[in-house]
Amino acid sequence: MAKILIAEDERDIRELIAFTLQFAGFEVTLATNGVEAVEMAATLRPDLILLDVRMPRMTGYQACQVIKQMPETQNTPVIFLSAKGQESEIQEGLNVGAVDYILKPFVPDELTDQVRRVLEEFGKV
Numbered sequence: 001m002a003k004i005l006i007a008e009d010e011r012d013i014r015e016l017i018a019f020t021l022q023f024a025g026f027e028v029t030l031a032t033n034g035v036e037a038v039e040m041a042a043t044l045r046p047d048l049i050l051l052d053v054r055m056p057r058m059t060g061y062q063a064c065q066v067i068k069q070m071p072e073t074q075n076t077p078v079i080f081l082s083a084k085g086q087e088s089e090i091q092e093g094l095n096v097g098a099v100d101y102i103l104k105p106f107v108p109d110e111l112t113d114q115v116r117r118v119l120e121e122f123g124k125v
Contacts, residue, residue: 002119003027005046007037007063008081009055013104017050017081020108021115034058038066041073047124048115049073050102053082053093061096068097077122079114081106 004026008014018028029044031037035057041049049067051060058066060080067073079100080093090101099118102111119125 001025001027002047002124003029003044004115005029005031005037005040005044005049007031007034007050007055007060008052009033010052013052013081016108017111020111024112024115026115034060034063037063038070041067041076042070045072046076047122048119049076049078050115051078051080051098053080053084053089061092064093064096064098075122077118077124079118 004021006017006028009032014030018030021028029040031040033055037051051063053060064078078098079102080098081102081104083104085103093101100114102114
């Protein structure tokens with residue numbers, strides 16, 4: 001069972017993502033901001049990290065940069081979740097090391113499919 005770390009500051013969205021992925025059979029850990037995500041990523045060593053872009057204390061972009069610099073998580077795939085769909089936002093996410101960018105609102109089945117696809121691509125399932 002793949003371990004997924006979700007960092008999302010909005011409780012309702014965080015719980016929806018967690019429920020969706022747990023229902024699909026994934027082990028889920030939750031963070032409420034970028035700083036928590038970085039700290040948890042180092043100890044948890046998840047198979048995949050989902051980061052919201054806009055979070056307090058540290059943005060998703062900043063968290064991704066730190067995660068990609070840590071030896072224990074540098075090869076962990078990161079997917080951004082954001083309501084911001086401008087090409088420049090997506091490009092920035094990919095530039096800091098994300099492998100995918102999912103726009104909110106998302107369809108739960110599509111989220112699960114994208115997560116599975118990335119995990120398979122990285123040999124994590």
